[in-house]
Amino acid sequence: MKNNYFFTGFPGFITSSLLKELVKEEHQINHIYLLVLPQTLKQAEESLHNIPIESSKLTILTGDITKKDLNIASELMPILQESITHVFHLAAIYDIAVPKSLAEKINVHGTKMVNDWVQTLNNLKRYVYFSTAYVSGRREGNILETDLDEGQTFKNHYEQTKFVAEIEVQKIVSKVPTTIIRPGIVKGHSKTGATIKFDGPYFMLNMFEALKASPYIPYFGSGRVEGNFVPVDYVISATIYLAHVDKAIGQTYHLTDPSPYPMREVYRMLMKEYLNQSPKATVPLSVAKSFLIIPPLRKRLKIEREGLDYFTCKSHYDTTNAVRDLEGSGIQCPDFKETVAKMVEYYRIHKDDETKHIQIK
Structure with a gap:
């Protein structure tokens, strides 16, 4: 049938x-x-x-x-x-x-x-x-x-x-x-980078784009939580x-990613690929969130304030059932590191396409 x-x-x-x-x-x-x-x-x-x-x-x-x-x-x-x-x-x-x-x-x-x-x-x-x-x-x-x-x-x-x-x-x-x-x-396709919406990890790229003229871009928070x-x-x-x-x-x-990187490492990899520089120093998340109360600043950085909450929650998502039932299918989650170049390349090409950015209020 x-x-x-x-x-x-x-x-x-x-x-x-x-x-x-x-x-x-x-x-x-x-x-x-x-x-x-x-x-x-x-x-x-x-x-x-x-x-x-x-x-x-x-x-x-x-x-x-x-x-x-x-x-x-x-x-x-x-x-x-x-x-x-x-x-x-x-x-x-x-x-x-x-x-x-x-x-x-x-x-x-x-x-x-x-x-x-x-x-x-x-x-x-x-x-x-x-x-x-x-x-x-x-x-x-x-x-x-x-x-x-x-x-x-x-x-x-x-x-x-x-x-x-x-x-x-x-x-x-x-x-x-x-x-x-x-x-x-x-996020976008692992091999092409294609996506229709720049949210989630793309908020980091939005910020790097807005601050690219600055010689010092910091980490936000400890970054010990997993970037899934x-x-x-x-x-x-x-x-x-x-x-x-x-x-x-x-x-x-x-x-979810069975072997996720810490958020700090995700942040570093994306900055290195996009700006060819590394973060300098660390700004507490509480300070970053206080700045993002200001609507014009949120809009300039193209970051939702709520997104910073995902830098603080120390959760690990067990994938036992998924890994077990996908066994033999040939389907596996790619290593995030292997997808960064295509992700950034696609963002760089389409960053000025406003239809791919969510409306920040």
Whole structure:
């Protein structure tokens, strides 16, 4: 039996990358359905020019994950309920500075609506839910893939709402064949450097660009915490593989770096590659955060103040389940050091493209 796929989150970076790889690997594709908001329809249609698939095998549906039945046209529902075999739910607000109300609407309520909808599908083989490793919040120490509610607090509304959303997904695991993916901070492709958004580790490059005329750029904080940055191609390849093997049903996976570098070393490697210089001295994080209270300074440096919280939380994300179940697939997380040159090269070429920068408020 051929597979019929349903995606939320298109034309977002990870969803688009998943779609391209899925088409490339030809997983017995019969049809692919992409759920998009009406206001992103034109952008979605333009994005499809980069997807090598016959138009007859792909349908864009307008809808809204925060509505009942995802606001999909009622006449299409019987077709989808009988045909869909794989659902990939990626639609979410990923901004670490997101307001609480918006995060709750999209990340929590939206996931509840998707959960309700997938339970109406009669031939579902897999529901793949994209969570985040950072549902661990401010917990420190070794974080297991089986851990979730440990009474933790959170650094921002993004983490807190993704935590609540994952709890909602866990409630239906016994009813629906589910695989939960928890990526680390996703960066560009390991071999090309390509990305559509300069956030996460790119905030460091933004700052280096803004301060490149300065002879002294310091470290911020001790930098002893792990910098858990994973290239998008690793996350995509691992997700597609796990979505099609029975051993991944009911499992949760940290798609994080099994051997991450300390944040101080990540910072040093990026500065060396971008500016050919090394950091001088150290500025306490409390001082750096106090400066970033000033909106014009945040905007000039293109850094979200909330991003500095990831320099302080001493967490290690255990990858036992992921490494075990990916064994034999040939899929491994590349060493961050080996990806730095392409990451910086891509940033250097596209740094003036404002569509790749998030809006700093």
